[in-house]
Amino acid sequence: MNRKLYIFISILVLAFSACRHAIVPDTTKANQPDLFPDYTGVTIPVSIAPLNFNVNEAHSAIHAEITGTDQSGFSVSGKKFIQWPSRKWSELLAKNTGDSIRITVSIKQNGNWIQYAPFTIYISPDPIDYGLAYRLVAPGYEVYSKMGIYQRDLSTFQQSPIIENTLVPGSCVNCHSFRLTDPGYLNIHMRGPKGGTILKTGDEINLLNTKTPRTLSNFVYPFWHPSGNFLAYSVNNIKQVFHETKGKRVEVVDLASDVIVYDVKNNLTLYCDQLMSDSVFETFPTFSSDGRTLYFCASDAKEFPSEYQQVRYNLCSLAFDPETATFGTRIDTVFHASALGKSVTFPRPSPDGRYIMFTLTDYGNFSIWHDEADLYLLDVQSGECRAMDAVNSNRTESYHSWSSNSRWFVFSSRRIDGLYTRPFIAHLDENGNPGKPFLLPQENPGHHDALLFSYNIPEFINQPVKLDMHQVEHLLHTEGTKVEQRE
Known part of the structure; x- marks a missing residue:
């Protein structure tokens, strides 16, 4: 196989794996995360920009998985906060208009991953202005x-x-x-x-x-x-x-x-x-x-x-x-x-x-x-x-x-x-x-x-x-x- 093609395919595989990468938590919590801004349980329009957020608890890394009703979705990791990729965010909201998406957040503390209970966001079919x-x-x-x-x-x-x-x-x-x-x-x-x-x-x-x-x-x-x-x-x-x-x-x-x-x-x-x-x-x-x-x-x-x-x-x-x-x-x-x-x-x-x-x-x-x-x-x-x-x-x-x-x-x-x-x-x-x-x-x-x-x-x-x-x-x-x- 052509070396450049091999490298390109390898990168795609790694990128796809990263998008679906799930954290195996060391500890789980029954409560939802304390976010800033607080986006838990909100109703949003389908055209809204990504709801990026942080967790109001000390951490060295943060991870979030987002899924729609058909279980399609992706995950994002960061050191300080969650920053959703705009295109994937928009596509997921469009697929779930009139329904909810679910987000599960984990943070890393002292080398251990702590996972919070998931929360939902409802995507309204009612449009919003520009x-x-x-x-x-x-x-x-x-x-x-x-x-x-x-x-x-x-x-x-x-x-x-x-x-x-x-x-x-x-x-x-x-x-x-x-x-x-x-x-x-x-x-x-x-x-x-x-x-x-x-x-x-x-x-x-x-x-x-x-x-x-x-x-x-x-x-x-x-x-x-x-x-x-x-x-x-x-x-x-x-x-x-x-x-x-x-x-x-x-x-x-x-x-x-x-x-x-x-x-x-x-x-x-x-x-x-x-x-x-x-x-x-x-x-x-x-x-x-x-x-x-x-x-x-x-x-x-x-x-x-x-x-x-x-x-x-x-x-x-x-x-x-x-x-x-x-x-x-x-x-x-x-x-x-x-x-x-x-x-x-x-x-x-x-x-x-x-x-x-x-x-x-x-x-x-x-x-x-x-x-x-x-x-x-x-x-x-x-x-x-x-x-x-x-x-x-x-x-x-x-x-x-x-x-x-x-x-x-x-x-x-x-x-x-x-x-x-x-x-x-x-x-x-x-x-x-x-x-x-x-x-x-x-x-x-x-x-x-x-x-x-x-x-x-x-x-x-x-x-x-x-x-x-x-x-x-x-x-x-x-x-x-x-x-x-x-x-």
Whole structure:
């Protein structure tokens, strides 16, 4: 036999043997391994990147065998962590969609192999969107360090910048928002000396100067109308304050806030007197999936700082007619959180119109620093509201958004260390039952420990964001388009 051919065949045989190599354990344990990230028993989409992990126990080597329902599979070994080969991972998930895979983990300690009880991962047939967009920001308070808004392909580990504040040093980029996961409709605020609201609608990009004589501020928290013809915004007089109490760091508070709607096609700010009351704080507006209801958070105005812990927001609604760009006359309370001694923030209707997910906290509207903040799910038709116990932790669960098919949601949580927010993804079945959430997978599972930035405002996107930085930079050196107001 040709020597080169012999060597090639030998390598293939060895590689195949390695793929099916099984560890003969010296000891077996009845418990499942303590993983980081914890991927035991999670529900995942078929297109997700490999769930690489480590074991939170000292070891000199680690081994994992993965099998599908037909017993096909492969095994992987490493010194520090398990890193699944992407192609084999994707093929195995595709073969087991709608069913489970089983993973058995062993670690080597003092020359002996210890094998844990296997765990399963369910592969849902419900597809997930292309990726996530999020801001990476250091958890500082005084000055803007380097920050940016980035996008991540969920089927790989590829991350790329959408926009970074190095474009205008000393600026802040924030509040990115998309129309129903469509990156063709994009809102980003640039705060600083050359600031404004960057608005992308299809191939057109504009820089808006959004302050008007009737508003408290420039536009702040955005939400797209499903038609793409309107954006709801809050306008806020925001103050940042610091706690003296141990265990609490910072509060972001409104001294005043209102809600307006921006008419994209006509460059008009639409006002509703009921949403601009001095006696009420209104903030975090959203539209229903049919575009005919405007939801928002509302609280009786309180004196700051003496009454701040009495500021509690209810979830309210007001009719909106997109054909005439007019508002209804009656404000309804959808969820009376203040009656429970609680406060609603970040209401997010599901695209299918069935649910509203929101964060519930003890007081205030900026829940990211509240350990007690949890996610709740409101059934729009029945009015039933329940805590999402399967995804909540004893740390902060805060900002969240839906996938385009309403079967997945992503949320930010401080459950890992209480300091940095990390994105977790969870499945929601047809009956509204959430699965166990999983941390955004990384090529190196230690990435989340090493990264000194928080993931802020995770949003699903159905394709990559395309933003012309040369065009944006040019716009930032102009005064921008002044928004008009409807009289």
